[in-house]
Amino acid sequence: MPRIAYFGPEGTFTEQATRAFLGDPPTDTRPVAPDSELRPLETIAAALDAVRSGEADAACVPVENSVEGSVAATLDALVAGDPLVAIAETVLPIRFTVLVRPGAAAADVRTVATHPHAAAQVRGWLAENLPSAAVLPSSSTAAAAVGVLAGEYDAAVAAPAAAARYPLAALATDVADVRDAVTRFLLVRRPGPAPARTGADRTSVAAVTADRIGALSEVLTVLAGHGINMTRIESRPTRNRLGEYRFFLDFEGHVADHRVGAALAALRRHCAEVRFLGSFPRADQAPNTVPTTTADEDFASAQRWLTAVREGREA
Ligand SMILES: O=C(O)C(=O)Cc1ccccc1
Numbered sequence: 001m002p003r004i005a006y007f008g009p010e011g012t013f014t015e016q017a018t019r020a021f022l023g024d025p026p027t028d029t030r031p032v033a034p035d036s037e038l039r040p041l042e043t044i045a046a047a048l049d050a051v052r053s054g055e056a057d058a059a060c061v062p063v064e065n066s067v068e069g070s071v072a073a074t075l076d077a078l079v080a081g082d083p084l085v086a087i088a089e090t091v092l093p094i095r096f097t098v099l100v101r102p103g104a105a106a107a108d109v110r111t112v113a114t115h116p117h118a119a120a121q122v123r124g125w126l127a128e129n130l131p132s133a134a135v136l137p138s139s140s141t142a143a144a145a146v147g148v149l150a151g152e153y154d155a156a157v158a159a160p161a162a163a164a165r166y167p168l169a170a171l172a173t174d175v176a177d178v179r180d181a182v183t184r185f186l187l188v189r190r191p192g193p194a195p196a197r198t199g200a201d202r203t204s205v206a207a208v209t210a211d212r213i214g215a216l217s218e219v220l221t222v223l224a225g226h227g228i229n230m231t232r233i234e235s236r237p238t239r240n241r242l243g244e245y246r247f248f249l250d251f252e253g254h255v256a257d258h259r260v261g262a263a264l265a266a267l268r269r270h271c272a273e274v275r276f277l278g279s280f281p282r283a284d285q286a287p288n289t290v291p292t293t294t295a296d297e298d299f300a301s302a303q304r305w306l307t308a309v310r311e312g313r314e315a
Contacts, residue, residue, distance in 0.1 A: 001033075001035055001036060001037050002032065002033055002036040002037070002057045002058065003036065003037045003039055003055070003056045003057050004018060004021075004032055004036045004037070004038050004039065004056060004057065004058050004059065004060065004187075005039045005040075005041050005046075005047040005048075005050040005051060005055070005056035005058070005059040005060075006018040006038060006039070006040060006041070006047055006059060006060040006061070007040075007041065007043070007044050007047050007060070007061050007062065007140060008039075008040020008041055008042065008047075008140065008142060009040045009042065009140070009142045009143060009146060010040050010142060010161075010165050011141075011142035011145060011158065011159060011161045011162030011163075011164070011165035011166060012040075012140045012141055012142040012159060012161065012162070013062065013092060013094065013141060013159040013161070013183060014060055014061065014062055014140075014185060015038070015040065015142070015159075015161055016092060016159060016160075016161045017060055017062070017090050017092050017183075017185035018032070018038055018060040018185075018187075019038075020090040020092065020185075021060065021088060021090060021187050022034045022036070028088065028195040028196060028198060028280070028281050029088060029090075029281050029283070030088075031087060031088050031187065031195070032058070032187070039055075039056060042139060042140075042143070043073070043139060044061050044062075044071070044073045044074050044077050045073065045076075045077040045080070047059040047060070047061055048061065048077045048078065048081070048084060048188065049077075049081065051084060051188060051189060051190060052081050052082045052084065052190070057189060058087070058187055058188060058189040059084075059187070059188055059189075060185055060186070060187050060188075061074045061077075061185065061186055061188065062074060062117075062183050062184070062185050063075075063089075063184050063185060063186050064183070064184050064232070064234075065094065065117055065121075065181065065182065065183040065184070066178070066180075066181050066182050066183070067117075067120060067121045067177075067178050067181045068116075068117045068120040068121065069234075070234045070248070071117065072236060074186075075206075075234065075236050075248050076236060078188070078206070078277060079206050079246065079275055082190075083190075083191050083275060083276075084188045084189065084190060084191070084277075085188060085189065085190075085191050085192070085194070085276065085277060085278035086186040086187065086188045086204055086277055086278035086280050087187055087188070087189055087194070087195050087278060087280050088186070088187040088195070088280050088281065089184055089185065089186050089187070089202065089280055089281075089282070089283045090184070090185050090187075090283050091182050091183070091184050091185075091283040091284070092182060092183050092185065093180070093181070093182050094121065094176065094181045094182060094183050095160070095173075095174045095175065095176050096114075096118060096121070096122055096141075096157045096158065096159070096174075096175040096176060097157075097158055097159065097160050097162065097163045097170050097172070097173045097174075097175070098112075098155055098156070098157055098158075098170065098171040098172040098173075098175055099145050099148055099155060099156045099158050099162060099163060099166070099168040099169065099170060099171070100148065100154060100155045100168065100169055100171045101148060101149070101151075101154075101168060101169065102167070102168070102169045103169070104154065104155075104169065104171075105171075106129065106130060106171060108154060109130050109133045109154040109155045109171070110132070110133055110134065110154055111133060111134050111136055111153045111154050111155070112126060112130060112133045112134070112135050112136070112153065112154065112155040112156070112157060113135075113136045113137070113138040113143075113144035113147050113148070113152070113153040113155070113156050113157075114135070114137075114138060114141050114144045114156060114157035114158070115137070115138060115139070115140050115141045115143075115144070116137050117183075118141050118157050118158075119135055119137070119157070121176060121177055121178060121181055122157050122175055122176065122177060123177060124177040125172075125175050125176075125177055126157075129172070130155070133154070133155065136153060138153075138156070141156065141157060141158040141159050141162060142158060142159065142161075142162045142165070142166075144156035144157065144158060145158045145162040145165075145166045145168060146166070148166075148168055149166055149167070149168065155171060156168070157175070160173070184283070186278075188278070194254065194255055194256070194278065194279040194280070195279070195280055195281065197254035197256045197257065197279070198254075198281045198285075199287055199288060200281060200282045200284075200285045200286055200287050200288060201252070201253060201254035201257075201279055201280065201281055201282060201288060202231065202250055202251070202252065202253075202279070202280060202281075202282045203250070203251055203252075203253055203254060203255060203260055203264075203276075203278070203279045204248070204249070204250050204276075204277035204278050204279075205248075205249050205264070205267065205274055205275060205276055205277055206246050206247070206248050206249075206273075206274070206275045206277055207219060207246065207247050207249060207267055207271045207273065207274045207275075208238055208244070208245070208246050208247075208271060208272045208273040208274075209245070209247065209270075209271055209272065210270065210271060210272050211244075211272070215270075215271075216247070218270045219247065219249070219267060219270065219271065222263055222266045222267055222270060223249075223251055223263055225263075225266075226259045226260070226262055226263040226266070226294060227259055227289075227290065227291035227293065227294030228251045228252060228253055228259060228260065228263055228294075229251060229252040229288070229289050230249060230250070230251045230252075231250045231251055231252060232248070232249065232250040233247055233248070233249050233250075234247070234248040235247050235248070236248065246273075248277075251263075252282075252288040252289060253279075253288050254279040254288075255276070255279040256279070257288075257290075257296065258294075258295075258296045258298075258299035258300070259290075259294040259295075259296075259299065260279070262299065264276065
């Protein structure tokens with residue numbers, strides 16, 4: 001039975017995302033068998049390390065949200081140990097439930113705990129509805145709910161899954177300052193063949209640029225020159241020294257696409273370090289843009305011509 005680690009404890013948004021990966025039969029977008037064993041772990045790093053050590057076959061972690069941006073803990077942990085690759089993504093609409101102990105009212109709430117990414121999405125609601133409550137950070141939204149049960153906090157801003165999992169009462173549901181907020185989650189495993197290309201794929205890499213003038217523009221030029229549409233760029237410090245950064249790049253296409261393979265090979269030449277973080281179907285299934293001159297057949301016919309030139313059969 002496949003073992004799937006996720007950023008827990010039980011009742012996180014990440015658990016909801018993990019369940020979105022369950023498919024019977026498994027597919028590229030729902031690659032996890034429904035009888036898989038789901039294992040909650042307290043931190044993102046622990047979930048990823050469980051895959052590295054072989055304790056789990058895959059892990060689900062949040063990677064970015066539309067309000068607060070990247071989940072730095074995920075980016076850092078993805079490159080902090082042995083290689084891992086994403087094989088699927090899912091995008092979850094985010095609405096919060098404010099949980100209290102049964103019988104408690106808004107007037108009883110002096111402390112509210114939640115994950116920092118959640119806090120950033122409900123600041124307005126808290127200011128209006130619980131103006132005198134102190135907002136405290138917790139390791140996850142579900143850890144905040146567990147803390148309310150234990151009497152550590154008076155309220156938790158949590159996922160609907162936490163309301164179902166823990167014997168707490170909902171003070172408010174459907175809470176969100178930004179109506180259509182979404183979070184994107186990845187399913188990662190140890191390196192292996194990428195899922196089949198669908199024509200609506202995303203590729204993710206982490207690159208440390210060379211230390212020279214224009215190094216980042218070389219990276220962008222490589223992508224543009226291969227007709228590749230970038231969907232995200234995010235920098236994180238390498239932690240080696242001040243001023244050295246690792247760029248997390250997402251772009252359209254699959255490692256099996258000729259233009260993507262050629263761009264990856266060029267990035268490898270241009271950058272001090274490149275780590276492949278996976279090619280997988282886009283959650284929105286939006287077909288990749290393939291500019292004329294960069295389709296597989298364009299590369300193949302150019303290669304046939306070059307081979308003929310080298311062999312003296314054409315000029
Ligand atoms: O804490 C959780 O429940 C998570 O899964 C992380 C998170 C927090 C806020 C929005 C989306 C995901």
